Amino acid sequence: MIAENLRHLRVFLAVAECGSVTQAAARCYVSQPAVTQAINKLETLSDRPLFQRSPQGFFPTEAGEILRRRAVRAFALIDPALAEIAPRLPRIATRPQLKALVATNETRNFTLAARVLGVSQPTVHRAIAQLEREAAQPLFRRSPQGVMPTRASTALARAARLAFAELAQAEAELGDLAGREVGRIVIGATPLARSHILPRAFAAFRANRPRLGIKVLDGPYSELLAGLRRGEVDFLVGALRDPVPVEDVVQEPLFEDRLVVLAGAEHPLLAAPPDVAQLAAWPWLVPRENTPTRVQFDAMFDAAGIARPESLIETGSVVLMREMVQDGRHLACVSRLQAMGEVSRGMVRALSIEVPGRSRPIGLTFRTDWQPTPAQSQLIAAMRAVEGAKASPP
Numbered sequence: 079m080i081a082e083n084l085r086h087l088r089v090f091l092a093v094a095e096c097g098s099v100t101q102a103a104a105r106c107y108v109s110q111p112a113v114t115q116a117i118n119k120l121e122t123l124s125d126r127p128l129f130q131r132s133p134q135g136f137f138p139t140e141a142g143e144i145l146r147r148r149a150v151r152a153f154a155l156i157d158p159a160l161a162e163i164a165p166r167l168p169r170i171a172t173r174p175q176l177k178a179l180v181a182t183n184e185t186r187n188f189t190l191a192a193r194v195l196g197v198s199q200p201t202v203h204r205a206i207a208q209l210e211r212e213a214a215q216p217l218f219r220r221s222p223q224g225v226m227p228t229r230a231s232t233a234l235a236r237a238a239r240l241a242f243a244e245l246a247q248a249e250a251e252l253g254d255l256a257g258r259e260v261g262r263i264v265i266g267a268t269p270l271a272r273s274h275i276l277p278r279a280f281a282a283f284r285a286n287r288p289r290l291g292i293k294v295l296d297g298p299y300s301e302l303l304a305g306l307r308r309g310e311v312d313f314l315v316g317a318l319r320d321p322v323p324v325e326d327v328v329q330e331p332l333f334e335d336r337l338v339v340l341a342g343a344e345h346p347l348l349a350a351p352p353d354v355a356q357l358a359a360w361p362w363l364v365p366r367e368n369t370p371t372r373v374q375f376d377a378m379f380d381a382a383g384i385a386r387p388e389s390l391i392e393t394g395s396v397v398l399m400r401e402m403v404q405d406g407r408h409l410a411c412v413s414r415l416q417a418m419g420e421v422s423r424g425m426v427r428a429l430s431i432e433v434p435g436r437s438r439p440i441g442l443t444f445r446t447d448w449q450p451t452p453a454q455s456q457l458i459a460a461m462r463a464v465e466g467a468k469a470s471p472p
């Protein structure tokens with residue numbers, strides 16, 4: 079990995095800023111041969127020259143500018159957290175040490191952290207001990223139950239995750255410049271996105287990017303949001319939150335969606351438009367509590383002054399909803415767009431009742447100040463082109 083050696087990257091930035099090996103060596107407290115060796119190593123790993131050499135100095139190439147921009151952003155994230163612990167840590171902390179700190183923060187156990195990293199337990203313990211020795215303070219509190227990170231350790235781990243994500247973006251962009259597909263795009267997706275937006279966007283994206291890896295994560299919104307904020311997820315797609323859940327993310331609406339009530343093809347409530355009191359008597363499949371869909375579902379009964387249904391199965395799976403609803407003994411509350419496929423194939427039908435409440439904004443969620451790679455930008459453009467708002471209701 080081009081970003082494996084943080085000290086080499088710092089030397090590279092010094093050369094990019096000074097335009098001189100001599101000045102960079104003085105700034106980084108290393109020899110001129112060490113600077114030359116670091117630059118040569120980075121150029122070998124990137125498979126492209128990072129500098130144009132001339133009598134006037136060193137000037138970043140296109141590849142060098144990509145790496146410079148991403149490295150500046152990475153160190154702007156990590157250096158304040160390092161300096162807060164100890165002033166000299168930004169100069170001496172290594173990537174393996176920081177990876178050990180991140181893994182130990184996540185697992186709260188040296189053995190589990192070693193397993194995550196694929197190294198031995200003494201290696202992790204030694205890396206943490208080296209950081210603590212340089213910091214002149216503990217970064218974890220030991221107990222029989224495990225190790226608990228200090229406040230400073232937690233802040234450093236979060237900064238390191240985001241910095242590593244930024245350097246991974248550099249790897250992807252340099253690969254793109256060389257005509258290679260490097261890395262993968264990680265998306266946190268809600269059920270609606272997985273059934274409606276992603277299939278169409280992926281089909282368009284694959285026409286230009288047939289080999290780039292894509293990973294789609296599902297799970298509760300809170301877990302996906304946490305992964306986004308840690309830098310483990312590139313962006314989220316699905317129902318937006320009002321208000322924005324935290325200050326370090328931004329939301330972009332793509333289109334609006336409404337909710338429908340699904341029933342089996344022979345359900346008795348299909349004979350005439352039902353009222354809310356009739357709906358309350360049936361068993362339901364509904365999303366988890368505190369999701370936008372569930373809030374609207376509960377509000378439908380509250381607004382009518384009718385007790386909410388007691389027989390509920392909480393799920394985000396359209397497949398489970400479809401299978402349960404087809405028997406004619408259950409109802410389901412789900413996104414109109416999410417249910418379009420099942421309705422169009424005649425598997426289920428939508429009741430003639432409108433779930434009250436405004437339409438839900440569906441869109442993208444990013445980290446504030448996140449800068450996508452060209453490949454990520456292409457996939458986002460494909461999602462923006464999905465005409466969800468124009469789809470006719472079932």
